[in-house]
Amino acid sequence: MYVNTKEILEKASKNYYAVPAFNINNLEFLIAILQGAAEKKAPVIIETSEGAIKYAGNGDPLRGAKFFVETVKNYAETLDIPIALHLDHGKNLEYIAAAIKAGYSSVMIDASHEVFEKNLEITKEVVKWAHASGVSVEAELGQLAGIEDNVMAEENVLVDPEQAKIFVEKTGVDFLAPAIGTSHGAFKFKGEAKLDFERLKKVKELTKIPLVLHGASSVPKKFVELAEKYGANLGGAKGVPQEDIKECVKLGINKVNTDTDLRIAFLAGLRKHLLENEKEFDPRKYFKQGMEFVKEVVMERLEFLNAAGKA
Numbered sequence: 001m002y003v004n005t006k007e008i009l010e011k012a013s014k015n016y017y018a019v020p021a022f023n024i025n026n027l028e029f030l031i032a033i034l035q036g037a038a039e040k041k042a043p044v045i046i047e048t049s050e051g052a053i054k055y056a057g058n059g060d061p062l063r064g065a066k067f068f069v070e071t072v073k074n075y076a077e078t079l080d081i082p083i084a085l086h087l088d089h090g091k092n093l094e095y096i097a098a099a100i101k102a103g104y105s106s107v108m109i110d111a112s113h114e115v116f117e118k119n120l121e122i123t124k125e126v127v128k129w130a131h132a133s134g135v136s137v138e139a140e141l142g143q144l145a146g147i148e149d150n151v152m153a154e155e156n157v158l159v160d161p162e163q164a165k166i167f168v169e170k171t172g173v174d175f176l177a178p179a180i181g182t183s184h185g186a187f188k189f190k191g192e193a194k195l196d197f198e199r200l201k202k203v204k205e206l207t208k209i210p211l212v213l214h215g216a217s218s219v220p221k222k223f224v225e226l227a228e229k230y231g232a233n234l235g236g237a238k239g240v241p242q243e244d245i246k247e248c249v250k251l252g253i254n255k256v257n258t259d260t261d262l263r264i265a266f267l268a269g270l271r272k273h274l275l276e277n278e279k280e281f282d283p284r285k286y287f288k289q290g291m292e293f294v295k296e297v298v299m300e301r302l303e304f305l306n307a308a309g310k311a
């Protein structure tokens with residue numbers, strides 16, 4: 001069933017488990033994710049960036065947003081697991097408006113590159129707007145290093161827990177993404193991974209709302225090596241160690257954003273199938289291996305976050 005993201009996350013927050021939010025850009029990833037979630041009898045959050053909406057709508061935000069809402073709702077109505085659709089890293093008000101209008105379960109307003117007061121003001125506006133349509137809202141405090149779509153943040157700016165308390169009280173935001181040392185993409189840490197667990201613990205104590213971990217892909221060695229065996233060049237790829245994610249969930253993370261892991265799994269399957277089947281030209285066949293690897297990553301993460309069986 002198609003549900004509001006808040007419903008999924010409130011339950012997770014109360015019981016200290018987490019639900020993955022998987023990014024999609026096309027039908028193949030959606031099918032693979034939903035197969036995995038259904039098999040694991042788990043709630044799941046499907047999320048799209050503004051770039052994904054632009055891609056599916058061939059440049060038209062409302063066309064793209066409607067495509068994802070209608071497709072996800074269509075599947076959700078035939079599956080007895082809770083499924084939510086979330087706009088990830090909303091920055092452009094035209095895209096946020098399109099997502100709300102089309103019927104997304106929730107939207108992220110990412111104004112984390114603004115100064116605190118500005119982020120608070122913008123988020124407060126979007127919360128009023130979204131709540132009027134029954135849509136829940138995620139916001140981000142602090143900054144992840146690395147590229148967030150079109151915004152290049154030099155280095156990590158970690159969340160200030162006292163600021164987080166004020167921010168949540170004044171904006172009414174439903175869930176918060178505190179920056180604690182992760183970053184997007186496949187090359188997350190120069191040296192050792194170091195997340196600020198103390199800071200995360202304080203944010204949970206002071207805000208008491210569901211929390212989101214961005215940049216949470218673990219970059220599984222198995223699929224990096226397989227993709228490289230068939231010609232990919234992912235040298236230096238490094239993700240968040242699984243035990244660090246587990247620690248974050250224990251401390252109150254409830255939504256775990258995962259994009260890169262699915263991309264690498266799909267890439268490995270696609271390259272393997274194409275290089276081993278030079279006569280193949282049916283996309284339903286040459287996408288299959290990639291979809292199966294995506295499903296495998298999905299099922300493993302649902303199990304690992306203790307979302308399995310929680311539908």
Ligand SMILES: O=C(COP(=O)(O)O)N(O)CCCCO
Pocket residue numbers: 023049088089183184185186213214215216217218257258259260261
């Ligand atoms: O926080 C995340 C997931 O980050 P990742 O999967 O790269 O660790 N996202 O918001 C997904 C989109 C960012 C581009 O990958």
Ligand code: NA
Pocket residue numbers: 047087088089108138257
């Ligand atoms: Na998000």
Ligand SMILES: [Zn+2]
Pocket residue numbers: 089184214215257
């Ligand atoms: Zn993110």
